[in-house]
Amino acid sequence: MAFGDSTRYQSKAAMSEINVVPLVDVMLVLLIIFIITAPLLTHSVKVDLPKASSNPNVTQPEHIEFAIRSDGSFFWSGEQVTLEQLPPRFADAAEKSSKTELHIRADRDAHYELVAKIMSAAAQAGLTRIGFVTDPTGE
Template sequence: MAFKTQDEGDDVMGEINVTPLVDVMLVLLVVFIVTAPLLTNAIHVNLPKTAETAPPEEKDPVYVSVDASGKIFIDKTEIALDAFENELLTRKAADPEIALNLNADDGVQYGIVAKVMSSIERAGISKLSVLTIAQ
């Protein structure tokens, strides 16, 4: 083992000792690997598998659509959000067993869809289907 003395020169060591840095990083990695599964608060449930079901036979439902820009349509007729609930009340008075199919664009803001669904509930319509595309 050789020791350096003052007489041999004052050369500055230009290398970084990375061994302590690697040791610290490996310890942190182990800590994160051990604690990561403990941080999830999800309850794991095995959902039952069912066959695809067909909706019950009913007369033609009324289609409520919300496009990407937030415009509301009832059977291809544009209607303002303010008048939407009154139109539903009128249709429910004409047909108490009215059924609605809700089509909402994937890009529409959630708040608009929530307002539409709230209006449907206030109008007293209980038969509502939210249409999606199976993947």
């Protein structure tokens, strides 16, 4: 029993063809997997997204400029107010006109909890037009 006997293989030529059967098997399995999983990937939730435009919005005369700083202080058209003063002010503004808009200018570092409280108080008072003022430069 000679392990190093190479005379046995000298008469055979080297195999020059590529065996494609395993490649085809793997490709068929992958094709079946993609056929099964493709419908699962296209399932999505329908959401009615707002349309954005580059034109500036025309601000109506009856609007409230409301600012929230990162330290938790609130400003109603430049006047500092507390959270307890807001529900009656929102109710008065809603009674004056149903088209009164609330423009919220929240500081970048303001807590979302404060913004949510303001939006909730405004909605409970009857203000339905609430918008956020952003910096268009993004800086």
